[in-house]
Amino acid sequence: MKQTIRVTVNGRVYQEDVEPRILLAHFLRENIGLTGTHIGCVVGECGACSVLLDSKVVKSCLHFAVQADGREITTIEGLAKDGELNPVQEAFVKNYAFQCGYCTPGMVMTSYALLQTNPNPTEAEIRKALAGNLCMCTGYVQIVDAVKEAAKQQSTAKV
Amino acid sequence: MNTQTLFNARYRIASALGVPETDVRIIQTAVGGGFGGKSCDDNNALVAAVLAKKARKPVKLINTREEEFLAGCRPRVFMKINVKMGFKKDGHIRAKELKVIADNGAYSAKAPAITGVAAMRHDTCYKYSDVKIEAKLVYTNKVPTGAFRGFGNPSAEWAVEQAIDLGAHALGIDPLELARINAAEVGYVSPHGNRVTSCELKQCLDRVEEMIDWKAKRANKQPNTGLGLACTVHVSGKRHFGDYDGSSATIKINEDGKALILSGEGECGQGVHTAMCAIAAEELGVPVEDVEISRADTDLTTFCLGAFASRLTYVSGNAVKNAATNVKQQLFEQAAEMLEANPQDLISRDGKIFVKGAEGKSLTVSDVARARLFRHNGAPIVGSGSFDADSVLPDATRFGNESGAYNYGAQAAQVQVDPETGQVKILQFAVASDCGTVIYPLGAEGQVEGGLAQGIGYALIEGLQIDEGRPINPNFSDYRIPSMRDMPPLQHTFADSYEPTGPFGAKGLGELNMDPTAAVINNAIFDAVGVRVKTLPITPEKILRALKEKG
Amino acid sequence: MIRFDYQEPTTLKKAFSLLEKHGDDARVIAGGTSLLIMMRQRLLMPKVVISLTRIPKFDRITYKPNDGLRIGAGACHRDIELSPPVKKHYPLLHETFRKVAQPRIRNMGTIGGNLAAGDPLTDPGASLIALDAEVTLTSSKGQRTVRLDEFFVDYYQTALEAGELLTEIHVPPPERPGWSHIKFTPRSIEDFATVGVAITVKTSDGTCEDIRLGLNSVASTIVHAKKAEAVLRGKPITEAALREMAEVASTECEPTDDNRGSAEYKLDLIKVLVRRAAEEAVQRAS
Numbered sequence: 001m002k003q004t005i006r007v008t009v010n011g012r013v014y015q016e017d018v019e020p021r022i023l024l025a026h027f028l029r030e031n032i033g034l035t036g037t038h039i040g041c042v043v044g045e046c047g048a049c050s051v052l053l054d055s056k057v058v059k060s061c062l063h064f065a066v067q068a069d070g071r072e073i074t075t076i077e078g079l080a081k082d083g084e085l086n087p088v089q090e091a092f093v094k095n096y097a098f099q100c101g102y103c104t105p106g107m108v109m110t111s112y113a114l115l116q117t118n119p120n121p122t123e124a125e126i127r128k129a130l131a132g133n134l135c136m137c138t139g140y141v142q143i144v145d146a147v148k149e150a151a152k153q154q155s156t157a158k159v
Numbered sequence: 160m161n162t163q164t165l166f167n168a169r170y171r172i173a174s175a176l177g178v179p180e181t182d183v184r185i186i187q188t189a190v191g192g193g194f195g196g197k198s199c200d201d202n203n204a205l206v207a208a209v210l211a212k213k214a215r216k217p218v219k220l221i222n223t224r225e226e227e228f229l230a231g232c233r234p235r236v237f238m239k240i241n242v243k244m245g246f247k248k249d250g251h252i253r254a255k256e257l258k259v260i261a262d263n264g265a266y267s268a269k270a271p272a273i274t275g276v277a278a279m280r281h282d283t284c285y286k287y288s289d290v291k292i293e294a295k296l297v298y299t300n301k302v303p304t305g306a307f308r309g310f311g312n313p314s315a316e317w318a319v320e321q322a323i324d325l326g327a328h329a330l331g332i333d334p335l336e337l338a339r340i341n342a343a344e345v346g347y348v349s350p351h352g353n354r355v356t357s358c359e360l361k362q363c364l365d366r367v368e369e370m371i372d373w374k375a376k377r378a379n380k381q382p383n384t385g386l387g388l389a390c391t392v393h394v395s396g397k398r399h400f401g402d403y404d405g406s407s408a409t410i411k412i413n414e415d416g417k418a419l420i421l422s423g424e425g426e427c428g429q430g431v432h433t434a435m436c437a438i439a440a441e442e443l444g445v446p447v448e449d450v451e452i453s454r455a456d457t458d459l460t461t462f463c464l465g466a467f468a469s470r471l472t473y474v475s476g477n478a479v480k481n482a483a484t485n486v487k488q489q490l491f492e493q494a495a496e497m498l499e500a501n502p503q504d505l506i507s508r509d510g511k512i513f514v515k516g517a518e519g520k521s522l523t524v525s526d527v528a529r530a531r532l533f534r535h536n537g538a539p540i541v542g543s544g545s546f547d548a549d550s551v552l553p554d555a556t557r558f559g560n561e562s563g564a565y566n567y568g569a570q571a572a573q574v575q576v577d578p579e580t581g582q583v584k585i586l587q588f589a590v591a592s593d594c595g596t597v598i599y600p601l602g603a604e605g606q607v608e609g610g611l612a613q614g615i616g617y618a619l620i621e622g623l624q625i626d627e628g629r630p631i632n633p634n635f636s637d638y639r640i641p642s643m644r645d646m647p648p649l650q651h652t653f654a655d656s657y658e659p660t661g662p663f664g665a666k667g668l669g670e671l672n673m674d675p676t677a678a679v680i681n682n683a684i685f686d687a688v689g690v691r692v693k694t695l696p697i698t699p700e701k702i703l704r705a706l707k708e709k710g
Numbered sequence: 711m712i713r714f715d716y717q718e719p720t721t722l723k724k725a726f727s728l729l730e731k732h733g734d735d736a737r738v739i740a741g742g743t744s745l746l747i748m749m750r751q752r753l754l755m756p757k758v759v760i761s762l763t764r765i766p767k768f769d770r771i772t773y774k775p776n777d778g779l780r781i782g783a784g785a786c787h788r789d790i791e792l793s794p795p796v797k798k799h800y801p802l803l804h805e806t807f808r809k810v811a812q813p814r815i816r817n818m819g820t821i822g823g824n825l826a827a828g829d830p831l832t833d834p835g836a837s838l839i840a841l842d843a844e845v846t847l848t849s850s851k852g853q854r855t856v857r858l859d860e861f862f863v864d865y866y867q868t869a870l871e872a873g874e875l876l877t878e879i880h881v882p883p884p885e886r887p888g889w890s891h892i893k894f895t896p897r898s899i900e901d902f903a904t905v906g907v908a909i910t911v912k913t914s915d916g917t918c919e920d921i922r923l924g925l926n927s928v929a930s931t932i933v934h935a936k937k938a939e940a941v942l943r944g945k946p947i948t949e950a951a952l953r954e955m956a957e958v959a960s961t962e963c964e965p966t967d968d969n970r971g972s973a974e975y976k977l978d979l980i981k982v983l984v985r986r987a988a989e990e991a992v993q994r995a996s
Contacts, residue, residue, distance in 0.1 A: 001715060020716030041224045043747055045635035056817045062743050066716045096601035100192035100428030127643040131900055132812025137192045137428050139608030140643045579982040620897045624969050632969050639898040699896040700975040
């Protein structure tokens with residue numbers, strides 16, 4: 001039996017009828033049409049589905065859409081403002097921190113969330129925060145470089 | 160479609176549907192990494208095609224991750240390898256005997272080729288004079304196997320590089336010295352005919368020696384800590400699909416002066432598109448920002464083989480370079496008319512074309528393209544190029560020269576072993592790669608780092624467990640892959656090298672650094688605690704058991 | 711994914727009446743990180759899923775020096791990890807919750823969900839046992855308190871009866887200053903533990919005054935190694951005593967072969983890791 005839910009996604013309110021069994025990840029991709037959130041494993045291990053739920057990073061494959069009723073979600077599509085890439089996205093591009101791009105939305109969202117709460121993370125803190133985001137392509141080195149650079153850019157911007 | 164080899168996919172689907180190739184159109188979209196797993200061994204595309212034809216509607220078929228493990232994954236070919244090596248007292252390899260038994264799984268796709276590579280590829284790494292190889296491929300009732308980064312080479316190097324290490328210990332020669340004594344060089348021809356046209360393996364050995372501080376660490380050995388080394392060789396394309404290891408590309412110059420490369424090669428994140436743009440830009444003499452590359456589409460691009468065998472930079476790079484040479488020729492002919500000069504006297508630099516020594520009077524590429532087009536009998540500037548490697552298709556006895564160029568590398572690691580739990584910690588990893596000229600540094604670094612990460616996964620973490628033919632850990636909770644915190648401190652560098660037949664001296668890189676990693680780690684563990692695990696993955700449990708048996 | 715009805719009661723009373731109404735057809739959900747996976751694999755197929763996330767104050771964490779720590783079952787692992795009183799007064803818990811899965815999972819999964827699932831592979835249970843934790847089980851008929859080491863009954867089975875919900879975890883004021891936590895993962899650091907050890911100890915003049923030892927991933931439930939504790943309690947702390955304690959601890963465990971290690975290996979690990987954890991805890995105690 002379908003239920004009506006109201007969710008705010010990237011600042012826009014959506015009211016949709018969904019079956020309780022629909023995963024948040026599928027809801028974002030198929031009902032809202034935002035395919036930037038990727039599904040890699042559906043058991044909450046790979047992190048490709050990471051989104052912000054009320055500013056906490058969660059794995060949207062381990063969440064039913066109905067659990068998000070009344071809440072705010074930010075997906076990868078919501079990071080750039082007015083066509084300008086977010087500093088985290090810029091840093092990823094500059095440092096070639098993605099190859100096939102499959103894990104990238106999750107990596108960027110998690111990095112973004114990390115820098116919101118810890119603007120100057122050490123390398124160990126970066127690796128710990130991103131531990132649940134798996135990547136087959138890069139070996140993670142350039143991703144860590146990108147997060148360090150994004151942190152530097154953000155702190156320079158604030159000064 | 161989910162593929163890294165478009166024209167091969169088109170051929171396969173056309174055959175399955177019983178229609179001519181041109182009735183099938185394959186367009187590559189961004190579908191994630193390939194590593195060999197998307198080189199047309201999966202059945203979903205065929206099933207979808209058959210259903211779509213019947214239904215006369217689009218059909219999409221996507222596996223869940225679990226289904227991918229159970230039916231689609233085409234794991235690496237599992238092999239048992241026996242190595243026997245003979246050395247002279249001074250360390251020169253005298254002979255090598257290899258016995259390989261390879262597990263094909265239920266259906267055969269690339270396993271025969273993979274077994275062949277495992278049997279013979281490593282002969283190009285050191286100066287071998289005599290080799291004897293027997294390789295058997297066996298059908299088993301298991302998940303069918305397929306191609307994955309390294310294509311049999313990781314299995315071979317796991318075995319042979321440890322045999323070399325054992326040889327070093329038996330001879331009382333430092334493993335790095337032993338590698339130096341035997342390393343391949345330019346001009347070497349392997350027993351089956353592989354010709355080495357560029358090789359900086361010795362330089363790679365020098366570099367890792369330096370990066371990991373090999374001599375000092377060996378002289379100052381700490382308890383339960385050890386050093387390991389392995390060398391590696393890989394191809395830059397492989398002559399295998401008929402007598403052709405080539406590529407083709409078309410470049411057109413738009414009216415605004417920007418170039419567009421039309422290529423059907425499969426980019427799945429390796430950065431090859433950027434490399435090809437860089438090659439075209441270099442040849443054309445334009446800024447790299449002025450070169451773009453199309454999506455791969457079998458209707459719009461000419462034939463090429465796709466991403467495998469680390470071929471793209473070398474083979475398609477050369478094709479793109481040739482196309483660019485053709486286009487430059489046309490630009491110069493037109494510009495020569497406009498500048499009233501000889502085409503041979505023209506230079507193209509930063510998007511401007513001028514007579515040598517007279518930079519003040521220049522034309523932009525856009526000026527030239529427009530002038531050629533907007534006139535009586537006008538025509539666009541568009542040119543094609545192709546390249547087929549100067550390799551020799553191995554004959555039925557396996558003699559030939561499988562690739563146009565060979566890339567080399569050396570890896571070294573320092574590990575610490577906990578003797579009570581068997582836990583291995585990699586303290587440091589050093590990698591040196593010879594891929595000729597590095598066309599796109601960031602991309603090349605990504606290939607080294609990514610390859611090493613997969614090598615570490617292969618060595619220590621990953622393992623598909625099969626019970627009565629079925630994978631019993633078909634998800635990422637039970638089948639682990641390396642995460643950010645599993646990666647060791649890494650130093651890596653590229654050798655100063657130049658491949659004369661490569662585009663601006665470049666050759667392949669993509670698979671090189673996955674091949675030797677497991678052997679490096681196991682050699683280091685042996686140096687640390689004196690035991691050698693014989694099966695992959697190297698787990699702490701196996702190490703502990705070996706330590707207990709050792710007493 | 712199977713089809714089900716989804717309910718979001720706003721009070722515990724409403725939650726209980728839904729549970730009574732639907733009985734075995736219903737399952738509760740808070741974070742959902744383990745329930746969802748079990749539903750996808752069809753290990754659990756509830757017709758009704760009752761969310762507890764709208765129940766007010768269900769995730770509250772409070773601390774009083776004479777009462778200790780009270781954690782609402784709806785508190786997620788991340789909240790416990792970051793809670794100032796946990797960090798200050800229960801460093802063992804802070805360390806343990808830092809190691810649970812990864813941050814994204816810790817943001818979603820709740821302690822109540824974790825304990826109520828009865829999964830012997832997860833980390834919090836052993837540490838909570840080492841701190842003498844007890845759980846409050848509530849139903850429409852009232853409340854009862856159960857010691858955590860008696861709460862785990864068997865593989866994925868707990869002492870929860872039909873109609874009961876785990877509503878609170880109580881950790882008494884810490885009495886043993888020495889502690890250690892070891893989560894041994896031979897493959898990836900991000901894996902589930904092959905063996906997990908949590909220990910708290912109080913010493914004086916080289917003698918062990920009191921000790922608690924919990925282990926996870928070594929049996930069908932989380933283990934409270936009482937016999938091992940008895941080896942050391944009241945005795946002088948020597949290397950031999952620690953070794954003996956570790957040996958006895960291994961006899962209280964029944965690990966199985968799985969893709970993280972064989973039973974034999976796990977027993978070897980227990981003997982080593984219990985000893986090492988004890989050494990570290992004793993050092994911290996002094």
